[in-house]
Amino acid sequence: MEMTAAFRHEPTRRIPKDPRWFEVAPALLWHRLRRSQLESKYAQEAAQVSASVKDLSTLSDPQLQALLDQSRQAAARRQIDTSRAILCNALAGLCEAATRQLGQTPYKVQIMAALAMLDGYVVQVAPGEGKTLTLGLAAVIRGWEPGPCHLITANEYLAARDAEFLQPLYAFCRLEAVALNAEMNPEEKRIAYTKPIVYATAKQVIADHLIDRVRFGGVVDRIQASLRTLRGEASVPLMQRGLQDVLVDEADQILIDEAITPMIISEPEPNPGLKDAVAKAHALVEQLETDRHYRLVPGQRDVIWREAGQEALARLAKQLPAMWRSRGRREDLFTQAVLARERFIQDHHYVVLEDEVVIVDEGTGRSMPGRTWSYGLHQAIEARAGVPLTDPSRTLARLSFQNFFKLYGRLAGASGTLQDIDHELFFNYRVHTLRIPPRVPSRRQIDPVQMFADRLTKRDAVVARIRQLHQQGRAVLIGTRNVADSEFLAEALTQQRLEFQLLNAKQPALEAEIVSAAGGSGKITVATNMAGRGTDIKLSPEAAEAGGLCVMMFEPHESIRVDWQLYGRTARQGQPGEVFRYASLEDELITRNLPRAIHWLARLKPQLMIRAAQQRAERRAFGLRKRINRATRESQERMTFTDHV
Missing domain, CATH: 3.40.50.300 (P-loop containing nucleotide triphosphate hydrolases)
Structure with a gap:
């Protein structure tokens, strides 16, 4: 996407401030009181859609496509959001198309979930109830509308699997869908993002968003693009075309469990002095004892140094490079060494593969190649694991998962496990949860x-x-x-x-x-x-x-x-x-x-x-997520040279 295409780039929203209690509690209470009413409403609409599907079974494929084309044109004019009849007719056509193209007829509970997601809810569906097809139905409607639709999955395998499975349905509805993968180069990604529906992991989409920001020199903005064009500046290639609609599979993992995970765009910055200091701190930390020299904060990755510990650090610092002997620097250095020894356990928080420390995501159990800890911690862990120390990185841009998803115009999703998180989801994203009853008793x-x-x-x-x-x-x-x-x-x-x-x-x-x-x-x-x-x-x-x-x-x-x-x-x-x-x-x-x-x-x-x-x-x-989010926003507001997200 060239600089001139930035004029068509979907505007980026500002990250909203945390709501106050009186903005959360009444809204949450009112929604909880209305849950049964909402479930009944969606059940009735799903029954109407299912009844309409029976009338479409006699249509030929060209006739069904012509009917879907009418729904597609209505969605392009954004009429589906304002007319329930148009939406239900569109879903009926999609259900019949799914039966013919995928061999799967959506169940009533899947139609209920799709309707709720199109209304902006995060829905809880029973395991095995077919989230893939349910999300696909909602994605078709969003894909027909102007602007991009991103469908976020837990990993690349699921993104590729789901996009491939639903490809016949998307093609029948005159849509293209693509799954991003780590092997794609920037040009391939740029082409992929032009498609109406893009399957990807959260870290892929956030990374590409940050790379576009780095290339553009800040948030992609139409006014800035106009000024640069008038000044005759060279065009800047951009991958994405904005953040409008997002459907999140496994919503609780991505929106809650990974909320404060920072996505950082960085480049290696050789620092032999840091490597030398980390290696020496690794050897010297064995002289320090828990409770005698320091105290570990329960449930947190923090160290509190006792008076005996301060005296020991002052003594041990004489063996460090000169720039690491001041009180603040030596505390930081030995804090990382202590955490590497006490808090980060091999084969629990990380594994060693081919002489390289690879972080393991405890929530998914998967390795995360390419991710590193910041502020010298990664090098301290490498020293602990006995592998060659890598160069630290210089941060070019960073954004947490939580703040990234707040930038989308419309957010919805699904998961099988939304227990006890309705308050946090509404607090952070202003979306409500809705439980869809199981199709068959468990x-x-x-x-x-x-x-x-x-x-x-x-x-x-x-x-x-x-x-x-x-x-x-x-x-x-x-x-x-x-x-x-x-x-x-x-x-x-x-x-x-x-x-x-x-x-x-x-x-x-x-x-x-x-x-x-x-x-x-x-x-x-x-x-x-x-x-x-x-x-x-x-x-x-x-x-x-x-x-x-x-x-x-x-x-x-x-x-x-x-x-x-x-x-x-x-x-x-x-x-x-x-x-x-x-x-x-x-x-x-x-x-x-x-x-x-x-x-x-x-x-x-x-x-x-x-x-x-x-x-x-x-x-x-x-x-912890609230404190980090608040601190991040306050830091950005203090730094007047930082763009608004």
């Missing part, structure tokens, strides 16, 4: 939590249950929080001579192969959260006959939504399934969020204590 059986004194005893109990289920011919999926736990469990299974498949961030290339076989009779699969969101495990007839997929939670997460993502792998679309839940007093959730004095109560009331710990962790996380 046959999922969730067993009570079993609490153990330590991890080793818990592992022995898990392995004993796995052996029992394996002998029954059940398919078993064991979910762990991190790579280290998956290998800890794999070691025990190997000792018991039980055959299994291991899926974690160290072998992402095997994901599709392992998942495709996980539903077989007697199959045992150990996986991190890579087998959570978006994973559809197909059961063999024998496994279904034996009782369906058994999901085993090796350790509860700090968010109950992540637990439910794991539970949602079983008992999909009315199939049978069972969930076994395990925990121990040594689990991170318990040790970080419950005082040791009440650990005995966790043995008596495990479910109650686990939920209390999760609620405390979720409140802390929400507070």
Whole structure:
């Protein structure tokens, strides 16, 4: 996109300030009171659409396309947003097109969800209810309208899979859709962004947005483009054509869990002095002791230095390069060294692949190549891991996921797990949640939590249950929080001579192969959260006959939504399934969020204590997201030379 095309670039919104309590509480209360009424309304409209679909079955393909063309023209004139009849007629045509082109007739609950998303809601749909097609129906309507529509997925695999699956429907509706991938060059991305519907991950779209800002010299603005054109300045190639509509799959992960994740556009900046200082701090930090020299802040990545620690730092700083000997610099340097030792654990927060530290996203269990920690922390972790130190980076532009999604004109989405986040979603994005009832009653059986004194005893109990289920011919999926736990469990299974498949961030290339076989009779699969969101495990007839997929939670997460993502792998679309839940007093959730004095109560009331710990962790996380967002905005407002986003 050349500079002159910036005149057609969708205007970028300002990031709104945080609302005050009296702007949130009444609106949220009013919506909660109206939920049943809204569900009834969408159910009635979905029934009308389904009835209309029957009348379209006799039309030929050209006749159906002609009908859809009328809806497309109405959408281009933005009449669909103002006429419910036009919208319902359009959805009826899309349902019939989906039946013919995809072999899938949208269920009533899928139509309800599509209608709600087109009205700006984030909807909760039961696992296995067909979010892919539901989002596709909404994407067609938005794709017909002027301006770009971005459909955000949890990872590149899902983006490519969903775009490919829906391609026949999009083509029949005279639309083009494309999935971005990391191998695309800027010109290929520019062409992709000209399509009406673009599938991508959040980090891809945010990165491209920031790159356009860097190239343009700030927010892409029509007035600035006009002035530069009048001055005869050279054109600037831009990839995107603005931020108008976004549909977010797995909305809770992207809009909440990754909200404060910063996307940073940077370039390497050689700094041999920093590398030398980090290496020396790594060797010297072994002389410092927890509680004696410093205190770790519970639940945070921060260090408070005691008086003895200050004296030790002053002594150790004599061995550092001269520029790192001042109090502020040496504290920063040793703080990173302490965090690398105490808080960032190999095979939990990161893995080492080919002599390189690769960050692991705990929420998804996936490795994130190319991402680095800032302010020398990445180099401190590299020193701890014993790999070559990389050059630090110079930041060119940065933007958090949360603030990026506030820039879209219209935001909606879907997820299977929106429990307890309606307040935060409205606080940050001014959108409400709406639960869509399941199509068929769930046959999922969730067993009570079993609490153990330590991890080793818990592992022995898990392995004993796995052996029992394996002998029954059940398919078993064991979910762990991190790579280290998956290998800890794999070691025990190997000792018991039980055959299994291991899926974690160290072998992402095997994901599709392992998942495709996980539903077989007697199959045992150990996986991190890579087998959570978006994973559809197909059961063999024998496994279904034996009782369906058994999901085993090796350790509860700090968010109950992540637990439910794991539970949602079983008992999909009315199939049978069972969930076994395990925990121990040594689990991170318990040790970080419950005082040791009440650990005995966790043995008596495990479910109650686990939920209390999760609620405390979720409140802390929400507070952290609010503080970081507020600090970011205040910093931008103070820096008068910074553009408005």
